[in-house]
Amino acid sequence: MPENNIDVQQLIRNMKAGLDQYLQEHNRKNPLFIGIHTGGVWVAQQLHNLYCASLPLGKLNIAFYRDDFSRIGLHPRVTPSSLPFDVSDRHVILIDDVLFTGRTVRAAMNELFDYGRAASICLAVLVDRGGRELPIQADVAGKHLDLEANQHVKLSGPEPLALEITTAE
């Protein structure tokens, strides 16, 4: 069973090391940082700071792109997406807190393409917990966790960032 006492800052450092390697191997310069609301934005903010990126951080809210709208309706609170730059022909690092089914990432990519045609998208996540329902994989993960279906991992933040794993009875 995974421990419930995870050092988030260590995971961010793991992500930074993984991204350094990824960007070098793929020869990608000056990438754009885009976080997915809400936890992904917190993680993206820290990476954005570590890279001292010149352009501001982009924030995506995928509420209008979810595939379960007709079942559960609108999310109660929707902070608008904010991409204060042109994504066309740029390399994008898409950042989320937890990668699970892959549906959020699919929605985020659909939304991203409505802003323009990125040159490439790299997916970086704090935690990859398995359980994919779509053919989507992370290029960089701070940690891999092997969780049961009844277990839930949640990032709280933004200051400090903390991961909590709970088990539903």
Place this chain on the structure above:
Amino acid sequence: MTSHSIQLDQHGRLIHFLTTEGLSRQILTSILDYAESFAGVGGRAIKKVPLLRGKTVANLFFESSTRTRTTFELAAKRLSADVLNINIAMSATSKGEALQDTLHTLEAMHCDLFVVRHGNSGAAHFIAGQVADNVRVINAGDGRHAHPTQAMLDMFTIRRHKPDFESLRIAIVGDIAHSRVARSNIHALNTLGVSDIRVIAPKALIPEDVESLGVQVFHDLNEGLRDVDVITMLRLQRERISNAVLPSEEEYFQCYGLTEARLSVASPDAIVMHPGPINRGIEIDSQVADGERSVILQQVSHGIAIRMAVMAMVMGVAPGDGMVGE
């Protein structure tokens, strides 16, 4: 069934949007918050989100309208819905087909949402009571009764400029008696906590019961506009007013037309709104309508975001399902 309960399901969620009367502050605020999220869609490379993909919206306009119909159409298209515009004056109702038959015909074509504009008060309620469980209705103006999306785009415009509703002084000027906009705005302003709401008009254009809505009545424009933060000018609806009750248009403009000089008694940063279409030189001077205090064109843009928000809210509730998760 009372007028407002038909708008909500058993969990208190909005399923039809027929009037601002009786809706909670929480629902009105949600409409404004969602509209804020949708407002950015118009500025993107691809001005669409896929929320209502595969849904069909029918604009049923029994009364002519340009800006309301086109902004509803644009809102539905920006949500990726398919849109039917049905001009009823030229369709089967003029051949004697009953309203119910028209509705059931459209339902048989699997329309999911009816946007209804009608000259009779209560028409949208009537239609909401007739349609199948999975069909939604939005009122785009019914007689003198209500125009709730106009009211909400006005609230949105006010909140963008002056976010603290409770401290505001707001004047609605002109043809209150024939105005569904005035009625819907007064209900929404009351619910959002505005305590100083004034209506300013000649006696002939003030409905008898208006004070019961929680407004102060003024017959003198200069007196009523003193220190107000927001001024909503209403169109003089000449087609609904007999010549006997009202002086000439020139005289009306002399007494109730908004000019730069009259504006000087209002708060220095007061905004001027008008639901359109404007009668220049009758209720408002061109210098004011086109001036820096005017937010009339912003109202039109905001109308798209508000209509997207309301459509997404009512279409996001499936019949008989549970509460929204998370």
